[in-house]
Amino acid sequence: MKQSKLFTKTRREAPADEVSKNAELLIRAGFIHKEMAGVYSYLPLGLRVIKKIENIIREEMNAIGATEMIMTALQKKEVWEKVGRWSDDMVDVWFKTKLKDGVELGLGFTHDEQLVNLLTEYISSYTDLPLYVYQIQTKFRNELRAKSGIMRGREFVMKDLYSFNRTQEDLDKFYEEVKKAYMNVFTRCGIGHRTYTTFASGGTFSQFSHEFQTVSEAGEDTIYVAEDKGIAINEEVLTDEVLKELGVEKKDLVLKKSVEVGNIFKQSTKYTDPFNLFYTDEEGQKKSIFMGGYGIGVTRLMGTVVEVLSDDKGIIWPESIAPFAVHLLALGDGEILQEASKIYESLQKSGVEVLFDDRAEVSAGEKFADADLLGMPYRAVVSARSIKEGGIELKKRTEEKGEIISLEELLKTLVP
Amino acid sequence: MKQSKLFTKTRREAPADEVSKNAELLIRAGFIHKEMAGVYSYLPLGLRVIKKIENIIREEMNAIGATEMIMTALQKKEVWEKVGRWSDDMVDVWFKTKLKDGVELGLGFTHDEQLVNLLTEYISSYTDLPLYVYQIQTKFRNELRAKSGIMRGREFVMKDLYSFNRTQEDLDKFYEEVKKAYMNVFTRCGIGHRTYTTFASGGTFSQFSHEFQTVSEAGEDTIYVAEDKGIAINEEVLTDEVLKELGVEKKDLVLKKSVEVGNIFKQSTKYTDPFNLFYTDEEGQKKSIFMGGYGIGVTRLMGTVVEVLSDDKGIIWPESIAPFAVHLLALGDGEILQEASKIYESLQKSGVEVLFDDRAEVSAGEKFADADLLGMPYRAVVSARSIKEGGIELKKRTEEKGEIISLEELLKTLVP
Numbered sequence: 125m126k127q128s129k130l131f132t133k134t135r136r137e138a139p140a141d142e143v144s145k146n147a148e149l150l151i152r153a154g155f156i157h158k159e160m161a162g163v164y165s166y167l168p169l170g171l172r173v174i175k176k177i178e179n180i181i182r183e184e185m186n187a188i189g190a191t192e193m194i195m196t197a198l199q200k201k202e203v204w205e206k207v208g209r210w211s212d213d214m215v216d217v218w219f220k221t222k223l224k225d226g227v228e229l230g231l232g233f234t235h236d237e238q239l240v241n242l243l244t245e246y247i248s249s250y251t252d253l254p255l256y257v258y259q260i261q262t263k264f265r266n267e268l269r270a271k272s273g274i275m276r277g278r279e280f281v282m283k284d285l286y287s288f289n290r291t292q293e294d295l296d297k298f299y300e301e302v303k304k305a306y307m308n309v310f311t312r313c314g315i316g317h318r319t320y321t322t323f324a325s326g327g328t329f330s331q332f333s334h335e336f337q338t339v340s341e342a343g344e345d346t347i348y349v350a351e352d353k354g355i356a357i358n359e360e361v362l363t364d365e366v367l368k369e370l371g372v373e374k375k376d377l378v379l380k381k382s383v384e385v386g387n388i389f390k391q392s393t394k395y396t397d398p399f400n401l402f403y404t405d406e407e408g409q410k411k412s413i414f415m416g417g418y419g420i421g422v423t424r425l426m427g428t429v430v431e432v433l434s435d436d437k438g439i440i441w442p443e444s445i446a447p448f449a450v451h452l453l454a455l456g457d458g459e460i461l462q463e464a465s466k467i468y469e470s471l472q473k474s475g476v477e478v479l480f481d482d483r484a485e486v487s488a489g490e491k492f493a494d495a496d497l498l499g500m501p502y503r504a505v506v507s508a509r510s511i512k513e514g515g516i517e518l519k520k521r522t523e524e525k526g527e528i529i530s531l532e533e534l535l536k537t538l539v540p
Numbered sequence: 541m542k543q544s545k546l547f548t549k550t551r552r553e554a555p556a557d558e559v560s561k562n563a564e565l566l567i568r569a570g571f572i573h574k575e576m577a578g579v580y581s582y583l584p585l586g587l588r589v590i591k592k593i594e595n596i597i598r599e600e601m602n603a604i605g606a607t608e609m610i611m612t613a614l615q616k617k618e619v620w621e622k623v624g625r626w627s628d629d630m631v632d633v634w635f636k637t638k639l640k641d642g643v644e645l646g647l648g649f650t651h652d653e654q655l656v657n658l659l660t661e662y663i664s665s666y667t668d669l670p671l672y673v674y675q676i677q678t679k680f681r682n683e684l685r686a687k688s689g690i691m692r693g694r695e696f697v698m699k700d701l702y703s704f705n706r707t708q709e710d711l712d713k714f715y716e717e718v719k720k721a722y723m724n725v726f727t728r729c730g731i732g733h734r735t736y737t738t739f740a741s742g743g744t745f746s747q748f749s750h751e752f753q754t755v756s757e758a759g760e761d762t763i764y765v766a767e768d769k770g771i772a773i774n775e776e777v778l779t780d781e782v783l784k785e786l787g788v789e790k791k792d793l794v795l796k797k798s799v800e801v802g803n804i805f806k807q808s809t810k811y812t813d814p815f816n817l818f819y820t821d822e823e824g825q826k827k828s829i830f831m832g833g834y835g836i837g838v839t840r841l842m843g844t845v846v847e848v849l850s851d852d853k854g855i856i857w858p859e860s861i862a863p864f865a866v867h868l869l870a871l872g873d874g875e876i877l878q879e880a881s882k883i884y885e886s887l888q889k890s891g892v893e894v895l896f897d898d899r900a901e902v903s904a905g906e907k908f909a910d911a912d913l914l915g916m917p918y919r920a921v922v923s924a925r926s927i928k929e930g931g932i933e934l935k936k937r938t939e940e941k942g943e944i945i946s947l948e949e950l951l952k953t954l955v956p
Contacts, residue, residue, distance in 0.1 A: 129607070131662050131671050157658050165611040165658060168673075174610075191547070194590075195581040197613070197678065198635075198695050219614075221637045221647065223694075224684045231637065231647075242573050242581060246547050255547050257584075262613065262678060268640045278639075279614050 125168075125448070126468075127481040130154070132167050134494050145342060146427035147273025149439050153497045155447075162270025162278035164423075169498070172447035174281065177422055178260050180312045180444065181283045184305045188298075190256035190285055195238055197262060199230045203237045207398050217265040219278075231264035236391065236417055239286055240399045247288065250405045253413065254294060258285035260422065272344065274427035275383060281422040288396070288413050290403065295390060295414040302418050306336055306386050313425060314442025318432055319385065320356035322347050323370065329392035332361065336420075337382035342431045345384055348377040383428045386420040439499030440521050448479040450538055451500035455488045455507035464506035467516060467531060476538045496521070504534060541584075541864070542884075543897045546570070548583045550910050561758060562843035563689025565855050569913045571863075578686025578694035585914070586842075588863035590697065593838055594676050596728045596860065597699045600721045604714075606672035606701055611654055613678060615646045619653050623814050633681040635694075647680035652807065652833055655702055656815045663704065666821045669829065670710060674701035676838065688760065690843035691799060697838040704812070704829050706819065711806060711830040718834050722752055722802050729841060730858025734848055735801065736772035738763050739786070745808035748777065752802035752836075758847045761800055764793040799844045802836040855915030856937050864895040866954055867916040871904045871923035880922035883932060883947060892954045912937070920950060 132154025139158055142148050147164070150156045155170035166174055182192065198221075204210035210230070212218055219231040232238065239257070247255065260283045270278050285302065289295040303321060310319040315338050324335040335358060337347050346359040350372045357366065357377070367374060396402070396413040405411050426445075433440045443449065450471065454464035461482065468480040479500060481491050488507070495503045505517040505526070516534050519526025529537070548570025555574055558564050563580070566572045571586035582590055598608065614637075620626035626646070628634055635647040648654065655673070663671065676699045686694050701718065705711040719737060726735040731754050740751045751774060753763045762775040766788045773782065773793070783790060812818070812829040821827050842861075849856045859865065866887065870880035877898065884896040895916060897907050904923070911919045921933040921942070932950050935942025945953075 128667075129605075131607070131659070131668060131673065133662055154662075157661070159612050159614065159654070159658075160616055163612050163614045165609065165654075167609050168607045171608055171610050189545075191545070191584045192587055193581065193583050194587055196575050196579050196695050198575065198579045198680070200576055219637045221635045224682055238575070238581075242575075243547070245573070246549055246570075251544075252547060257547065264614070266640055279612050 125479055127479055128483050130168060130479075132169065134497055142273070143271050144273030144275065144427075145434070146275060146430040149430055149434055149497070150274065150427075153439060153499070156274065160278075162267055162276060164274055164277065169447045170426075173426055173441070173445050174422060176445040176447075177313060177425055178281075178283070181260065181309055181420060181422065184308050184312075185258045185283070185285060188256065188301050188305050190258045192259065193257055194259045194261055195232070195235050195242070197231050197264060199232050199238055201228050201230065203241050204230060206241075207237060207395060209237065217267060219264045219266045232261075233263055233265045234417075234419075235259070235261070235284055236286070236395050236415075237399070240395045240401050240415070243288070244399055244401050247401060247413070248403060250290060250403050253288055253290050253403055254298065255288040256285065256298070258283060258418075272342065272427070274423045275342065275421075275431070276344070277423055280424065283420045283422055285418040287416040287418070288401075289416075290405075290411070290414070292392065292414050295392065295416055299388060299390060299416055302388055302416070303334065306388065306418070306420065309420060310336060310338070310385060310425075312444050313429060314444060315385070315425075315429055315432055320347065320349060320382070322356040322358050322382075323361055323366070324358040324387070325361050326390070327394070329394060330390040333387060333389040335384045336386035338385050338428050338432060339380045339382050340428060340431045341381055343382040343384075345382045347380055347382050349380055350376045351378065352376065383424070383431070385425050385428050386418070388418040389416065391415045391417055434499070437493075438497030441499045441501060443501045446499070446501050448477045448500050449540075450476060450502040450504050451479050451481065451495045451498060452504045453481045453491045453495060453506065455491065455505060457484060460506060460508060460511065463511055467504070467506060467534070470531060470535065471538065474535050474539045476535070476540070502538065541895055543895060544899050546584060546895075548585065550913055558689070559687050560689030560691065560843075561850070562691060562846040565846055565850055565913070566690065566843075569855060569915070572690065576694075578683055578692060580690055580693065580839075585863045589842055589857070589861050590838060592861040592863075593729060593841055594697075594699070597676065597725055597836060597838065600725050600728075601674050601699070601701060604672065604717050604721050606674045608675065609673055610675045610677055611648070611651050611658070613647050613680060615648050615654055617644050617646065619657050620646060622657075623653060623811060625653065633683060635680045635682045648677075649679055649681045650833075650835075651675070651677070651700055652702070652811050652831075653815070656811045656817050656831070659704070660815055660817050663817060663829070664819060666706060666819050669704055669706050669819055670714065671704040672701065672714070674699060674834075688758065688843070690839045691758065691837075691847070692760070693839055696840065699836045699838055701834040703832040703834070704817075705832075706821075706827070706830070708808065708830050711808065711832050715804060715806060715832055718804055718832070719750065722804065722834070722836065725836060726752060726754070726801060726841075728860050729845060730860060731801070731841075731845055731848055736763065736765060736798070738772040738774050738798075739777055739782070740774040740803065741777050742806070743810070745810060746806040749803060749805040751800045753798035754801050754844050754848060755796045755798050756844060756847045757797055759798040759800075761798045763796055763798050765796055766792045767794065768792065799840070799847070801841050801844050802834070804834040805832065807831045807833055850915070853909075854913030857915045857917060859917045862915070862917050864893045864916050865956075866892060866918040866920050867895050867897065867911045867914060868920045869897045869907045869911060869922065871907065871921060873900060876922060876924060876927065879927055883920070883922060883950070886947060886951065887954065890951055890955045892951070892956070918954065
């Protein structure tokens, strides 16, 4: 894509009311636009990142046998009342609205109830199980405060997966598979090395749930990590009994601030029984279905990557989710621009995703600063000097110095 | 995909309160689930269709130089008040909600105002124009009645494109390009032959807008078509003056019921001026920006295809948007199922999207009926007879009789 065709521009300043680093950088770089606190539009560059994250998640979900569908934001009161979650006293993040005839509706902040209710029309036999379904969908949460940029949105994109098994043991087994798939997602998105599978509070049906906590000063959570044992514990469950159970000593724990990028939970029969979602086994016996729920905040994940991988010059996208693989800069017009245009076309023909800074009347300094702020993994510069020295100056965003290489070498490095 | 892994099942009956043919068929075939009137979840098969339609639209939008982004459902009151569209007296389909602090928000039924407001932060110079942006996004409309299935949703997917030009002439020119791109979309989705570019009421800034009306008994609109001249006119603008202007005589007009699958509109300076979205030209003069708005109802388009292309046995998907290219049926177990499984794997390896009815204990009759209801373009049957005759019985959904062909011939027909 030619940068001259990109309507977004970089800005020196984020909106005065924006206090989070992720939103500040993303707004300055033109990835997102703030509509109001916790509500952001995704501009062309931002949408490209979202789609790449979604596709990584999709691949990992499909790999464990899950099927994609999509449910609605508008949800019926009756469905939520069944397990007592309609009341604002029970759920403090409801957005509610009304049909013309006055009937109250909720805007989905999760879809456990709605899905279980839906499945009563389809699931009835042991032959229907196991079942794993997920969606990537927009959720609404009426947060009292929304000061963490896209890490805590009032409107945000989430992947939610739900599992349905015949037995607790089958659920336990699938839960472990999801655990691995989730770490794959975070690793592929470039934050695996900072993300811990963390013991968190369970519920009626299991002692623990697990959160995926990415270490970051911007995090709203506090975890304790026993690095040697590879164990992380959310402070909410940190008791002497738990430590004993996990075989961890208090002195080995290090406190860290972190962002919850995902969580997995065994709901067992909490929703299935009340909604009469049962199955009939081989002997004709009616049996309970064991459910699990698994979430990844897609937009939160994007915000977390920005928080933990940026430097004082701007964003540093991992190759897997960068909007473009390379940022090609033409430092000059005439012959230089012509040469850069040829390279742009070669890259495009070879299937390399390239953002081409072809803007006239923008100084080399501004172009360099923009490239650092936008954060593509590679920067390729075409200038009088680079042409004289026989090629293109290629530099990784994470490195200080580049080197002059030929077009052939450039293609070799970048062609996927 | 193996049908045994698909949690949806076909049903003989749609919900009693469902009166539209499109929703009735889609519910019975397991493509969608009705949450409430006008609000449908998209089950795995339905989501596959949506995504294919979206991709066709995306290709056509990108081809005319438009860039994709995505805006939010939650919208600020102030933005809508600027042009007087916040009041329920002016807009009768608002869903509204509130932040915790009592601040009122609207759920977007369109995004003209929000986008123009957003662009004031990015557009200021002639070098920023022209600009064409679009999104594929979920919209909310609080319809008093919602009896047309997914053709009139309270929550639905829409593609909305917006254009910004320096002059009315540039707008006029781009408008004609969109007209062609829209017909490409409808043709590629299989309803081009029944879809008319139709004169409809304009507004302050142009005499006409254009609607894309697909002839269907289920339509809520009435158009008059002069087939010979290739002209269609919405009844709302059918006056003697208009007929004279278009060179059409009343006697040549044929009345048809139709569905509005798309509409395009020249808003000119209606929104840009009030939001102070101006540009500075080469001479430093402040000038107005000329805007156009262009919509396609993605889910409505899906519903329309079902309305106009189905028969009494079920849905008939065009190849371009069918969830799977072929429905492979194994009529038997043992050797037959084994043979069918081999064919399934060959098809998958060759990149053919195939739904494999591998279900045990389902009769041949039921499998045939399901294949007709689900409506894949091709049905491939593996049975004792087909094996004996040397292959697979392939039949188009639109044809009565199939023929026995070899696996090689099957691949030749289906490999994309």
